[in-house]
Amino acid sequence: MIRIQNFIGGEFCAPVGGAYIVSVNPTTEDAYLEIPRSQSADVDLAAKAAAKAFPAWSARKIEDRAEILDRIAFGIEARRDELANAESADQGKSVSIAMSLDIPRAAHNFRFFAGAARHEVSVSAPLDSNTMSYVRREPIGVAGLISPWNLPLYLLTWKIAPAIVYGNTCIAKPSELTSHTAFILCEIMRDAGVPPGVVNLVFGLGAEAGQALVEHRDVPLISFTGGTVTGRKIAQAVAPQLKKLSLELGGKNPTIVFKDADLKKHMKMIVRSSFLNQGEICLCGSRIYVERGQDPTFYNAFVQEFVRETRALIVGDPTDRKTFMGPLVSRDHREKVQSYVELAQSEGLKLLCGGKIPASQPRGFFFEPTVFSVEAQHAARIQHEEVFGPVVTIAPFDSTDEVVAHANSTRYGLAASIWTESLTSAHATAARLHAGTVWINTWMARDLRMPFGGVKESGLGREGQLDSVQFFTEPKTICLRYD
Numbered sequence: 369m370i371r372i373q374n375f376i377g378g379e380f381c382a383p384v385g386g387a388y389i390v391s392v393n394p395t396t397e398d399a400y401l402e403i404p405r406s407q408s409a410d411v412d413l414a415a416k417a418a419a420k421a422f423p424a425w426s427a428r429k430i431e432d433r434a435e436i437l438d439r440i441a442f443g444i445e446a447r448r449d450e451l452a453n454a455e456s457a458d459q460g461k462s463v464s465i466a467m468s469l470d471i472p473r474a475a476h477n478f479r480f481f482a483g484a485a486r487h488e489v490s491v492s493a494p495l496d497s498n499t500m501s502y503v504r505r506e507p508i509g510v511a512g513l514i515s516p517w518n519l520p521l522y523l524l525t526w527k528i529a530p531a532i533v534y535g536n537t538c539i540a541k542p543s544e545l546t547s548h549t550a551f552i553l554c555e556i557m558r559d560a561g562v563p564p565g566v567v568n569l570v571f572g573l574g575a576e577a578g579q580a581l582v583e584h585r586d587v588p589l590i591s592f593t594g595g596t597v598t599g600r601k602i603a604q605a606v607a608p609q610l611k612k613l614s615l616e617l618g619g620k621n622p623t624i625v626f627k628d629a630d631l632k633k634h635m636k637m638i639v640r641s642s643f644l645n646q647g648e649i650c651l652c653g654s655r656i657y658v659e660r661g662q663d664p665t666f667y668n669a670f671v672q673e674f675v676r677e678t679r680a681l682i683v684g685d686p687t688d689r690k691t692f693m694g695p696l697v698s699r700d701h702r703e704k705v706q707s708y709v710e711l712a713q714s715e716g717l718k719l720l721c722g723g724k725i726p727a728s729q730p731r732g733f734f735f736e737p738t739v740f741s742v743e744a745q746h747a748a749r750i751q752h753e754e755v756f757g758p759v760v761t762i763a764p765f766d767s768t769d770e771v772v773a774h775a776n777s778t779r780y781g782l783a784a785s786i787w788t789e790s791l792t793s794a795h796a797t798a799a800r801l802h803a804g805t806v807w808i809n810t811w812m813a814r815d816l817r818m819p820f821g822g823v824k825e826s827g828l829g830r831e832g833q834l835d836s837v838q839f840f841t842e843p844k845t846i847c848l849r850y851d
């Protein structure tokens with residue numbers, strides 16, 4: 369059993385109350401990690417350390433801070449194998465996905481924001497011949513950063529990097545289900561020269577450590593990624609203190625396939641967009657709409673080919689480099705996914721493949737990639753609620769108006785993908801979708817310079833190059849008369 373500790377003021381320390389939570393490896397079902405069950409007293413210590421570090425850190429030259437971020441990126445790369453194995457043991461993702469996606473992208477987050485901060489310029493404007501204004505962007509103070517379990521290191525670093533490069537200090541709380549790589553990151557940051565107190569990690573439960581962080585009087589901004597229900601609670605908790613708040617929440621993303629889509633080229637990516645990381649990515653497409661019209665040949669061929677490709681996905685030991693899908697993150701989460709499968713069947717959807725625990729994997733929280741077809745059941749709950757697992761539906765559509773109405777019919781609006789060879793359909797449809805990001809003939813390509821976030825109940829605010837500088841700093845206008 370590995371025991372990790374909080375990281376406060378540059379030191380590893382036990383939680384004040386001395387209690388730990390046991391984290392289970394979802395592949396073996398063995399308890400393998402003990403994490404601190406931190407409470408408000410731990411958050412308070414972290415807030416004091418972060419406040420103490422703020423004046424010196426915010427006064428450092430941007431170039432110094434950027435250099436430290438670059439060193440963190442190198443540190444992550446140097447420990448890539450260890451981080452990928454830890455991420456897989458914690459979350460169930462395949463090691464090969466962690467090696468190719470999570471860990472390199474985590475390093476890239478630091479490198480990207482180091483570069484962005486180096487190139488940051490501020491606005492100035494003359495009012496008349498002897499009066500001019502300019503804007504200073506100032507760090508805000510101690511940032512509270514809360515992240516989920518599905519892309520643990522990647523999403524945590526997406527917050528830490530911009531928070532600190534623009535001069536804030538921070539307290540981060542990763543998910544209690546996946547805290548291991550955040551702990552390793554503390555060592556990397558210390559070795560990279562992050563001064564004590566600039567980044568503090570407090571591990572524990574959402575309702576305890578998370579809630580204490582959100583409510584802390586000396587933490588004026590909160591960046592949260594997680595579920596919509598939790599996001600709503602956080603918005604309510606911070607409202608009385610008028611904190612700055614960014615919420616990256618859930619999704620129920622449509623995948624729209626027009627008849628002229630090049631399936632030879634794109635089918636594998638459409639399948640990947642449904643099941644990557646066991647479907648536990650907020651950006652996965654979970655409602656696939658395929659054009660049918662008068663002649664159902666294309667629709668039928670799509671369904672047949674999609675199911676064939678899904679059945680061919682390798683589900684199993686995530687440490688095996690050939691594995692595409694490992695187990696789901698926890699027993700509770702698998703039960704939730706299973707309950708949606710049962711619900712969909714009771715609501716009349718037709719099961720095309722999957723739908724159960726694979727017979728070859730009696731141990732571990734595995735679940736088969738599952739496909740349903742929808743005819744008229746557009747009101748079914750599975751068409752509207754986030755399952756966050758390897759379950760997708762395929763429904764036919766006859767016109768762009770119809771598919772846009774279905775795509776926009778949920779309370780979510782995080783992402784969508786469109787598959788077509790027609791530029792006109794692609795752009796015209798993209799313009800009509802309620803979503804923060806729309807991909808055309810690709811999926812999960814991320815340009816960090818672009819705004820990222822959701823509309824409706826998928827979130828509030830955006831993060832990205834310009835958006836993160838706006839979120840993690842406050843502009844101050846200075847107006848000067850010099851005659």
Ligand code: NAD
Pocket residue numbers: 514515516517518519523541542543544572573574575577578579582593594595596598599601602616617618619649650754756782822826827
């Ligand atoms: P979650 O909301 O249960 O937990 C997220 C984090 O919030 C965890 O660290 C948890 O401990 C903490 N938390 C829980 N209750 C809290 C409270 N009352 N106060 C403060 N913190 C609290 O989400 P999850 O199950 O870890 O993650 C899955 C969800 O995250 C899905 O809905 C998924 O769509 C969403 N997600 C969104 C994005 C995005 O960028 N929009 C990215 C990844 C995941």
